[in-house]
Amino acid sequence: MKLVLERVQSSAGVFTLDVDLTLSSRAVGLFGDSGAGKTTLLELIAGLRRPQSGIIRLDDQVLDNPSHRIHVAPEARGIGYLPQDGALFPHLSVRKNLDYGRRRPREARRSTLTLEATLDALDIADLLDRHVSGLSGGERQRVALARALLASPRLLLLDEPLSSLDDAHKRAILPCLTRIRDEFGVPLLYVSHAADELFALCDHIVVLHRGTVRSSGPPNTVFEKVTLTGHRLVHRSPL
Amino acid sequence: MILAVSDFSEILHITLFTLGVAALGTALILPGGIALGWLLARKRWPGKALVETAVALPLVVPPVATGLILLKVFGRRGPVGGWLEGTLGLEIVFTWRAVVLAAAVMALPLLVRTARVAFEEVPLRLEQVARTLGAGPWRVFFTVSLPLAARGLWAGGVLAFARALGEFGATVMVAGFIPGQTVTLALGIYHHVQLGQDDRAFVLLAISISLAFAAVALSETLLRGRNRSRAE
DSSP, X not given: OOEEEEEEEEEETTEEEEEEEEEOSSEEEEEEOTTSSHHHHHHHHHTSSOOSEEEEEETTEEEEEGGGTEEOOGGGTTEEEEOTTOOOOTTSBHHHHHHHTOOOTTTXXXXXXXXXXXXXXXXXXXXXXXXXXXXXXXXXXXXHHHHHHHTOOSEEEEESTTTTSOXXXXXXXXXXXXXXXXXXXOOEEEEOSBHHHHHHHOSEEEEEETTEEEEEEOHHHHOSSEEEETTEEEEOSOO | OOOOHHHHHHHHHHHHHHHHHHHHHHHHHHHHHHHHHHHHHHOOOTTHHHHHHHHHHHHHSOHHHXXXXXXXXXXXXXXXXXXXXXXXXXOOTTSHHHHHHHHHHHHHHHHHHHHHHHHHTSOHHHHXXXXXXXXXXXXXXXXXXXXXXXXXXXXXXXXXXXXXXXXOHHHHHHHOOOTTTTOOHHHHHHHHHHTTOHHHHHHHHHHHHHHHHHHHHHHHHHHHHHHHHHHO
Protein backbone atom coordinates (compact mmCIF):
# COMPACT_ATOMS: atom_id res chain seq x y z
CA MET A 1 0.00 0.00 0.00
CA LYS A 2 1.27 3.43 -0.88
CA LEU A 3 -0.85 6.38 0.11
CA VAL A 4 0.21 9.79 -1.12
CA LEU A 5 -1.30 13.09 -0.02
CA GLU A 6 0.31 15.78 -2.11
CA ARG A 7 -0.20 19.32 -0.77
CA VAL A 8 -3.75 18.46 0.20
CA GLN A 9 -5.81 21.34 1.55
CA SER A 10 -9.29 21.24 2.98
CA SER A 11 -11.10 24.04 4.79
CA ALA A 12 -14.18 24.01 6.95
CA GLY A 13 -15.02 27.34 8.59
CA VAL A 14 -11.88 28.71 10.24
CA PHE A 15 -10.14 25.31 10.28
CA THR A 16 -7.77 24.40 7.45
CA LEU A 17 -6.05 21.06 6.96
CA ASP A 18 -2.85 21.32 4.96
CA VAL A 19 -0.85 18.10 4.63
CA ASP A 20 1.87 16.65 2.44
CA LEU A 21 2.51 12.98 3.22
CA THR A 22 3.64 9.71 1.70
CA LEU A 23 2.74 6.60 3.69
CA SER A 24 3.68 3.05 2.82
CA SER A 25 3.71 1.18 6.13
CA ARG A 26 1.51 -1.77 7.14
CA ALA A 27 0.00 0.25 9.93
CA VAL A 28 0.19 4.01 10.32
CA GLY A 29 -0.81 5.72 13.56
CA LEU A 30 -2.35 9.16 13.41
CA PHE A 31 -1.88 11.16 16.58
CA GLY A 32 -2.88 14.65 17.65
CA ASP A 33 -5.00 16.75 19.97
CA SER A 34 -8.71 17.26 19.49
CA GLY A 35 -9.22 19.57 16.55
CA ALA A 36 -5.86 18.63 15.00
CA GLY A 37 -7.64 17.40 11.86
CA LYS A 38 -7.36 13.61 12.29
CA THR A 39 -10.98 12.81 11.43
CA THR A 40 -10.95 15.36 8.59
CA LEU A 41 -7.91 13.60 7.14
CA LEU A 42 -9.61 10.18 7.36
CA GLU A 43 -12.74 11.60 5.70
CA LEU A 44 -10.64 13.01 2.87
CA ILE A 45 -8.96 9.64 2.28
CA ALA A 46 -12.30 7.81 2.45
CA GLY A 47 -13.80 10.25 -0.09
CA LEU A 48 -16.43 11.54 2.35
CA ARG A 49 -15.02 15.05 2.01
CA ARG A 50 -13.47 16.71 -1.03
CA PRO A 51 -10.16 18.58 -0.80
CA GLN A 52 -10.02 22.16 -2.11
CA SER A 53 -6.63 21.45 -3.69
CA GLY A 54 -3.88 18.83 -3.87
CA ILE A 55 -3.77 15.19 -4.97
CA ILE A 56 -4.70 12.04 -3.06
CA ARG A 57 -3.33 8.84 -4.55
CA LEU A 58 -3.60 5.23 -3.39
CA ASP A 59 -1.12 2.92 -5.10
CA ASP A 60 -1.44 3.85 -8.79
CA GLN A 61 -4.92 5.33 -8.59
CA VAL A 62 -5.60 9.06 -8.25
CA LEU A 63 -8.54 9.37 -5.87
CA ASP A 64 -8.77 13.15 -5.74
CA ASN A 65 -7.36 15.88 -7.90
CA PRO A 66 -9.66 18.93 -7.86
CA SER A 67 -7.66 20.78 -10.50
CA HIS A 68 -8.52 17.95 -12.94
CA ARG A 69 -12.02 17.51 -11.46
CA ILE A 70 -11.16 14.01 -10.29
CA HIS A 71 -13.06 12.67 -7.31
CA VAL A 72 -13.51 8.92 -6.91
CA ALA A 73 -16.76 8.26 -5.01
CA PRO A 74 -16.39 6.58 -1.57
CA GLU A 75 -18.08 3.38 -2.80
CA ALA A 76 -15.53 3.02 -5.61
CA ARG A 77 -12.39 3.57 -3.50
CA GLY A 78 -12.16 0.23 -1.76
CA ILE A 79 -11.25 2.00 1.48
CA GLY A 80 -12.90 0.79 4.68
CA TYR A 81 -13.84 3.20 7.45
CA LEU A 82 -14.52 2.34 11.07
CA PRO A 83 -15.74 5.33 13.11
CA GLN A 84 -15.45 5.65 16.87
CA ASP A 85 -18.91 4.20 17.60
CA GLY A 86 -18.77 1.53 14.90
CA ALA A 87 -21.86 2.95 13.17
CA LEU A 88 -23.68 -0.37 12.92
CA PHE A 89 -27.02 -0.12 11.12
CA PRO A 90 -29.53 -0.24 14.00
CA HIS A 91 -32.39 -1.57 11.85
CA LEU A 92 -30.47 -4.66 10.72
CA SER A 93 -29.34 -7.84 12.44
CA VAL A 94 -25.66 -8.60 12.90
CA ARG A 95 -25.78 -10.97 9.91
CA LYS A 96 -27.35 -8.33 7.66
CA ASN A 97 -24.84 -5.73 8.83
CA LEU A 98 -22.04 -8.09 7.85
CA ASP A 99 -23.66 -8.83 4.50
CA TYR A 100 -24.13 -5.15 3.65
CA GLY A 101 -20.75 -4.61 2.04
CA ARG A 102 -19.63 -8.22 1.77
CA ARG A 103 -17.78 -9.11 -1.42
CA ARG A 104 -18.26 -12.47 -3.06
CA PRO A 105 -15.05 -14.55 -2.94
CA ARG A 106 -14.36 -13.83 -6.61
CA GLU A 107 -14.62 -10.05 -6.07
CA ALA A 108 -12.59 -10.03 -2.87
CA ARG A 109 -9.20 -8.40 -3.04
CA ARG A 110 -7.79 -10.82 -0.50
CA SER A 111 -8.55 -14.53 -0.52
CA THR A 112 -7.76 -14.68 3.20
CA LEU A 113 -10.75 -12.51 4.08
CA THR A 114 -13.42 -15.20 4.02
CA LEU A 115 -16.51 -15.00 6.19
CA GLU A 116 -15.37 -17.93 8.31
CA ALA A 117 -11.87 -16.53 8.85
CA THR A 118 -13.24 -13.08 9.73
CA LEU A 119 -15.82 -14.45 12.17
CA ASP A 120 -13.12 -16.58 13.75
CA ALA A 121 -10.54 -13.77 13.95
CA LEU A 122 -13.01 -11.47 15.70
CA ASP A 123 -14.79 -14.17 17.66
CA ILE A 124 -18.28 -13.12 16.61
CA ALA A 125 -19.66 -16.34 15.08
CA ASP A 126 -22.20 -16.71 17.90
CA LEU A 127 -23.50 -13.15 17.44
CA LEU A 128 -24.77 -13.59 13.89
CA ASP A 129 -28.49 -13.83 14.68
CA ARG A 130 -28.49 -11.16 17.37
CA HIS A 131 -29.89 -7.68 16.87
CA VAL A 132 -27.32 -4.92 17.15
CA SER A 133 -29.24 -3.16 19.94
CA GLY A 134 -28.46 -6.11 22.24
CA LEU A 135 -24.67 -6.05 21.72
CA SER A 136 -22.15 -4.76 24.24
CA GLY A 137 -19.72 -1.98 23.25
CA GLY A 138 -16.91 -4.45 22.55
CA GLU A 139 -19.17 -6.73 20.52
CA ARG A 140 -20.39 -3.80 18.47
CA GLN A 141 -16.86 -2.75 17.58
CA ARG A 142 -15.85 -6.31 16.62
CA VAL A 143 -18.93 -6.65 14.38
CA ALA A 144 -18.25 -3.24 12.82
CA LEU A 145 -14.64 -4.26 12.22
CA ALA A 146 -15.77 -7.53 10.60
CA ARG A 147 -18.26 -5.65 8.41
CA ALA A 148 -15.51 -3.31 7.18
CA LEU A 149 -13.17 -6.25 6.51
CA LEU A 150 -15.76 -8.29 4.61
CA ALA A 151 -15.98 -5.46 2.06
CA SER A 152 -12.37 -6.48 1.28
CA PRO A 153 -10.75 -3.04 1.65
CA ARG A 154 -7.32 -2.25 0.27
CA LEU A 155 -6.87 0.15 3.19
CA LEU A 156 -8.77 0.29 6.49
CA LEU A 157 -9.23 3.60 8.32
CA LEU A 158 -9.90 3.31 12.05
CA ASP A 159 -11.01 6.44 13.93
CA GLU A 160 -10.34 5.85 17.64
CA PRO A 161 -12.15 2.50 17.52
CA LEU A 162 -11.30 1.55 21.10
CA SER A 163 -11.72 4.90 22.82
CA SER A 164 -15.20 4.17 24.15
CA LEU A 165 -14.31 0.69 25.45
CA ASP A 166 -13.12 -0.39 28.87
CA ASP A 167 -9.67 -1.93 29.32
CA ALA A 168 -10.91 -5.53 29.19
CA HIS A 169 -12.58 -4.98 25.83
CA LYS A 170 -9.55 -3.12 24.53
CA ARG A 171 -7.32 -6.03 25.51
CA ALA A 172 -9.63 -8.39 23.63
CA ILE A 173 -9.70 -6.39 20.41
CA LEU A 174 -6.06 -5.31 20.07
CA PRO A 175 -4.83 -8.83 19.17
CA CYS A 176 -7.60 -8.97 16.54
CA LEU A 177 -6.24 -5.79 14.95
CA THR A 178 -2.71 -7.21 14.93
CA ARG A 179 -4.04 -10.34 13.27
CA ILE A 180 -5.87 -8.29 10.64
CA ARG A 181 -2.65 -6.44 9.90
CA ASP A 182 -0.41 -9.51 9.74
CA GLU A 183 -2.52 -12.51 8.67
CA PHE A 184 -5.02 -10.76 6.42
CA GLY A 185 -2.50 -8.18 5.20
CA VAL A 186 -4.93 -5.27 5.39
CA PRO A 187 -3.04 -1.96 5.75
CA LEU A 188 -4.32 0.14 8.65
CA LEU A 189 -4.48 3.87 9.23
CA TYR A 190 -5.19 4.13 12.92
CA VAL A 191 -6.24 7.21 14.88
CA SER A 192 -5.70 7.00 18.62
CA HIS A 193 -4.66 8.93 21.69
CA ALA A 194 -3.48 5.80 23.51
CA ALA A 195 0.23 4.98 23.59
CA ASP A 196 -0.19 1.23 24.07
CA GLU A 197 -2.44 0.96 21.03
CA LEU A 198 -0.10 2.98 18.82
CA PHE A 199 3.03 1.11 19.88
CA ALA A 200 1.34 -2.30 19.62
CA LEU A 201 0.00 -1.74 16.14
CA CYS A 202 1.83 0.93 14.20
CA ASP A 203 5.22 1.00 12.57
CA HIS A 204 4.84 4.62 11.49
CA ILE A 205 3.36 7.57 13.36
CA VAL A 206 2.09 10.87 11.98
CA VAL A 207 1.53 13.70 14.44
CA LEU A 208 -0.99 16.32 13.39
CA HIS A 209 -1.21 19.72 15.03
CA ARG A 210 -3.77 22.36 14.05
CA GLY A 211 -4.22 20.91 10.60
CA THR A 212 -0.58 20.40 9.67
CA VAL A 213 1.89 17.50 9.98
CA ARG A 214 4.19 18.16 12.91
CA SER A 215 6.14 14.97 12.70
CA SER A 216 6.18 11.71 10.76
CA GLY A 217 8.31 8.62 11.20
CA PRO A 218 8.86 5.44 13.26
CA PRO A 219 7.24 5.53 16.73
CA ASN A 220 10.48 5.72 18.69
CA THR A 221 11.77 8.61 16.59
CA VAL A 222 8.58 10.59 16.58
CA PHE A 223 7.97 10.30 20.28
CA GLU A 224 11.27 11.53 21.58
CA LYS A 225 10.06 11.18 25.08
CA VAL A 226 6.81 9.69 26.18
CA THR A 227 5.10 9.49 29.48
CA LEU A 228 2.29 7.14 30.11
CA THR A 229 -0.50 8.55 32.20
CA GLY A 230 -2.81 5.62 32.64
CA HIS A 231 -3.30 4.63 29.03
CA ARG A 232 -3.05 8.09 27.61
CA LEU A 233 0.00 9.26 25.77
CA VAL A 234 1.52 12.59 26.62
CA HIS A 235 4.28 13.66 24.27
CA ARG A 236 6.61 16.28 25.62
CA SER A 237 8.92 16.78 22.71
CA PRO A 238 8.37 19.87 20.56
CA LEU A 239 7.78 17.47 17.61
CA MET B 1 -82.85 14.99 15.92
CA ILE B 2 -84.28 12.64 13.32
CA LEU B 3 -82.34 12.01 10.13
CA ALA B 4 -83.90 10.41 7.07
CA VAL B 5 -82.31 7.47 5.23
CA SER B 6 -81.36 9.84 2.41
CA ASP B 7 -79.45 11.95 4.95
CA PHE B 8 -77.42 8.92 6.04
CA SER B 9 -76.74 8.13 2.43
CA GLU B 10 -75.52 11.70 1.84
CA ILE B 11 -73.40 11.67 5.02
CA LEU B 12 -71.85 8.35 4.03
CA HIS B 13 -71.10 9.65 0.56
CA ILE B 14 -69.51 12.84 1.90
CA THR B 15 -67.44 10.89 4.42
CA LEU B 16 -66.16 8.38 1.88
CA PHE B 17 -65.50 11.13 -0.65
CA THR B 18 -63.51 13.13 1.92
CA LEU B 19 -61.47 10.07 2.94
CA GLY B 20 -60.86 9.26 -0.73
CA VAL B 21 -59.67 12.72 -1.79
CA ALA B 22 -57.53 13.09 1.34
CA ALA B 23 -55.91 9.70 0.68
CA LEU B 24 -55.39 10.44 -3.01
CA GLY B 25 -54.05 13.93 -2.29
CA THR B 26 -51.60 12.53 0.28
CA ALA B 27 -50.54 9.69 -2.04
CA LEU B 28 -49.87 12.21 -4.83
CA ILE B 29 -47.53 14.34 -2.72
CA LEU B 30 -45.85 11.44 -0.89
CA PRO B 31 -42.99 10.65 -3.36
CA GLY B 32 -42.26 14.32 -4.16
CA GLY B 33 -42.67 15.43 -0.54
CA ILE B 34 -40.29 12.74 0.75
CA ALA B 35 -37.75 13.53 -1.98
CA LEU B 36 -37.97 17.25 -1.20
CA GLY B 37 -37.64 16.57 2.54
CA TRP B 38 -34.47 14.57 1.84
CA LEU B 39 -33.04 17.27 -0.45
CA LEU B 40 -33.66 19.92 2.21
CA ALA B 41 -32.14 17.74 4.94
CA ARG B 42 -29.06 16.46 3.14
CA LYS B 43 -28.09 18.66 0.19
CA ARG B 44 -26.96 22.19 -0.42
CA TRP B 45 -28.24 23.70 -3.65
CA PRO B 46 -28.92 27.13 -5.12
CA GLY B 47 -32.41 28.39 -4.34
CA LYS B 48 -32.84 26.03 -1.39
CA ALA B 49 -33.98 28.80 0.98
CA LEU B 50 -36.47 30.03 -1.63
CA VAL B 51 -37.99 26.56 -2.15
CA GLU B 52 -38.09 26.03 1.60
CA THR B 53 -40.07 29.26 2.06
CA ALA B 54 -42.37 28.59 -0.91
CA VAL B 55 -43.25 25.12 0.41
CA ALA B 56 -44.12 26.58 3.83
CA LEU B 57 -46.32 29.33 2.40
CA PRO B 58 -49.63 27.39 2.45
CA LEU B 59 -49.19 27.12 6.22
CA VAL B 60 -49.34 30.88 6.70
CA VAL B 61 -51.11 32.33 3.64
CA PRO B 62 -54.94 32.37 4.04
CA PRO B 63 -56.25 29.15 2.47
CA VAL B 64 -58.67 31.10 0.27
CA ALA B 65 -55.69 33.01 -1.15
CA THR B 66 -53.97 29.71 -1.95
CA GLY B 67 -57.26 28.60 -3.51
CA LEU B 68 -57.38 31.73 -5.65
CA ILE B 69 -53.82 31.08 -6.90
CA LEU B 70 -54.78 27.49 -7.75
CA LEU B 71 -57.91 28.75 -9.50
CA LYS B 72 -55.86 31.08 -11.69
CA VAL B 73 -53.13 28.52 -12.42
CA PHE B 74 -55.38 25.49 -12.99
CA GLY B 75 -58.38 27.34 -14.49
CA ARG B 76 -59.30 26.84 -18.15
CA ARG B 77 -57.37 29.96 -19.11
CA GLY B 78 -54.57 29.34 -16.58
CA PRO B 79 -51.10 28.25 -17.69
CA VAL B 80 -51.36 24.71 -16.31
CA GLY B 81 -55.14 24.23 -16.51
CA GLY B 82 -55.25 25.38 -20.14
CA TRP B 83 -52.46 23.00 -21.08
CA LEU B 84 -54.04 20.05 -19.23
CA GLU B 85 -57.38 20.61 -20.91
CA GLY B 86 -55.85 21.21 -24.35
CA THR B 87 -53.49 18.22 -24.37
CA LEU B 88 -55.04 15.63 -22.04
CA GLY B 89 -58.65 16.81 -22.00
CA LEU B 90 -58.49 17.08 -18.20
CA GLU B 91 -60.71 19.59 -16.46
CA ILE B 92 -59.49 20.50 -13.00
CA VAL B 93 -61.37 23.41 -11.43
CA PHE B 94 -64.89 22.78 -10.11
CA THR B 95 -64.42 19.00 -10.35
CA TRP B 96 -63.39 16.37 -7.80
CA ARG B 97 -59.84 16.74 -9.14
CA ALA B 98 -59.75 20.30 -7.76
CA VAL B 99 -60.68 18.94 -4.32
CA VAL B 100 -57.71 16.53 -4.51
CA LEU B 101 -55.47 19.34 -5.75
CA ALA B 102 -56.42 21.66 -2.87
CA ALA B 103 -55.99 18.85 -0.33
CA ALA B 104 -52.56 17.98 -1.75
CA VAL B 105 -51.26 21.57 -1.84
CA MET B 106 -52.45 22.36 1.68
CA ALA B 107 -51.02 19.10 3.10
CA LEU B 108 -47.62 19.38 1.36
CA PRO B 109 -45.90 21.70 3.90
CA LEU B 110 -46.64 19.37 6.81
CA LEU B 111 -45.31 16.36 4.91
CA VAL B 112 -42.14 18.10 3.72
CA ARG B 113 -41.33 19.55 7.14
CA THR B 114 -41.84 16.23 8.92
CA ALA B 115 -39.87 14.37 6.25
CA ARG B 116 -37.03 16.86 6.53
CA VAL B 117 -36.79 16.39 10.30
CA ALA B 118 -37.04 12.59 9.90
CA PHE B 119 -34.08 12.54 7.49
CA GLU B 120 -32.06 15.01 9.58
CA GLU B 121 -32.37 12.64 12.53
CA VAL B 122 -30.75 9.77 10.62
CA PRO B 123 -27.06 9.89 11.68
CA LEU B 124 -25.00 11.07 8.73
CA ARG B 125 -22.22 8.72 9.86
CA LEU B 126 -24.38 5.67 9.02
CA GLU B 127 -24.92 6.90 5.46
CA GLN B 128 -21.21 7.67 5.10
CA VAL B 129 -20.16 4.23 6.36
CA ALA B 130 -22.63 2.61 3.95
CA ARG B 131 -20.88 4.46 1.10
CA THR B 132 -17.48 3.15 2.22
CA LEU B 133 -18.98 -0.36 2.22
CA GLY B 134 -19.56 -0.03 -1.52
CA ALA B 135 -23.15 1.26 -1.63
CA GLY B 136 -23.98 4.02 -4.13
CA PRO B 137 -26.22 6.97 -3.17
CA TRP B 138 -29.45 5.24 -4.28
CA ARG B 139 -28.70 2.06 -2.35
CA VAL B 140 -27.81 4.12 0.73
CA PHE B 141 -31.10 6.00 0.42
CA PHE B 142 -33.27 2.90 0.10
CA THR B 143 -31.42 0.65 2.57
CA VAL B 144 -30.29 3.10 5.27
CA SER B 145 -31.90 6.58 5.10
CA LEU B 146 -35.45 5.53 4.19
CA PRO B 147 -35.82 2.64 6.70
CA LEU B 148 -34.36 4.73 9.53
CA ALA B 149 -36.59 7.71 8.70
CA ALA B 150 -39.65 5.49 8.09
CA ARG B 151 -41.51 6.16 11.33
CA GLY B 152 -41.11 9.93 10.93
CA LEU B 153 -42.21 9.69 7.31
CA TRP B 154 -45.30 7.67 8.23
CA ALA B 155 -46.11 10.24 10.92
CA GLY B 156 -45.71 13.02 8.34
CA GLY B 157 -47.95 11.16 5.89
CA VAL B 158 -50.67 10.67 8.48
CA LEU B 159 -50.42 14.32 9.55
CA ALA B 160 -50.69 15.44 5.92
CA PHE B 161 -53.73 13.15 5.51
CA ALA B 162 -55.33 14.71 8.61
CA ARG B 163 -54.71 18.20 7.20
CA ALA B 164 -56.22 17.16 3.87
CA LEU B 165 -59.33 15.81 5.64
CA GLY B 166 -60.11 19.20 7.12
CA GLU B 167 -59.29 21.37 4.12
CA PHE B 168 -61.92 24.08 3.44
CA GLY B 169 -60.74 27.51 2.23
CA ALA B 170 -58.72 26.50 -0.82
CA THR B 171 -61.23 23.78 -1.72
CA VAL B 172 -64.22 26.10 -1.77
CA MET B 173 -62.34 28.52 -4.06
CA VAL B 174 -61.04 26.01 -6.56
CA ALA B 175 -63.74 23.33 -6.46
CA GLY B 176 -66.86 25.23 -5.36
CA PHE B 177 -69.83 23.54 -3.70
CA ILE B 178 -71.25 21.02 -6.16
CA PRO B 179 -73.44 18.45 -4.36
CA GLY B 180 -72.36 14.90 -5.09
CA GLN B 181 -69.14 16.06 -6.78
CA THR B 182 -67.03 18.35 -4.64
CA VAL B 183 -68.61 18.34 -1.18
CA THR B 184 -66.27 17.29 1.61
CA LEU B 185 -66.99 17.11 5.34
CA ALA B 186 -65.75 20.67 5.88
CA LEU B 187 -67.81 22.07 3.00
CA GLY B 188 -70.82 20.04 4.16
CA ILE B 189 -70.65 21.46 7.69
CA TYR B 190 -70.48 25.03 6.36
CA HIS B 191 -73.36 24.43 3.92
CA HIS B 192 -75.70 22.88 6.49
CA VAL B 193 -74.99 25.61 9.05
CA GLN B 194 -75.78 28.23 6.38
CA LEU B 195 -79.10 26.50 5.75
CA GLY B 196 -79.85 26.23 9.47
CA GLN B 197 -79.65 22.42 9.34
CA ASP B 198 -77.65 22.15 12.53
CA ASP B 199 -78.49 18.47 13.14
CA ARG B 200 -76.81 17.40 9.90
CA ALA B 201 -73.92 19.79 10.50
CA PHE B 202 -73.35 18.24 13.96
CA VAL B 203 -73.23 14.70 12.53
CA LEU B 204 -70.62 15.78 9.98
CA LEU B 205 -68.77 17.63 12.75
CA ALA B 206 -68.68 14.49 14.92
CA ILE B 207 -67.33 12.43 12.01
CA SER B 208 -64.72 15.12 11.24
CA ILE B 209 -63.50 15.24 14.82
CA SER B 210 -63.37 11.44 15.10
CA LEU B 211 -61.32 11.06 11.91
CA ALA B 212 -58.98 13.91 12.79
CA PHE B 213 -58.52 12.57 16.34
CA ALA B 214 -57.67 9.09 15.04
CA ALA B 215 -55.20 10.47 12.47
CA VAL B 216 -53.41 12.81 14.89
CA ALA B 217 -53.28 10.10 17.58
CA LEU B 218 -51.73 7.68 15.06
CA SER B 219 -49.19 10.31 14.00
CA GLU B 220 -48.26 11.01 17.63
CA THR B 221 -47.92 7.27 18.33
CA LEU B 222 -45.56 6.90 15.37
CA LEU B 223 -43.47 9.88 16.50
CA ARG B 224 -43.31 8.56 20.08
CA GLY B 225 -42.18 5.17 18.76
CA ARG B 226 -39.47 6.91 16.75
CA ASN B 227 -38.20 8.75 19.83
CA ARG B 228 -38.22 5.52 21.85
CA SER B 229 -36.29 3.55 19.24
CA ARG B 230 -33.76 6.37 19.00
CA ALA B 231 -33.25 6.32 22.76
CA GLU B 232 -32.45 2.58 22.74
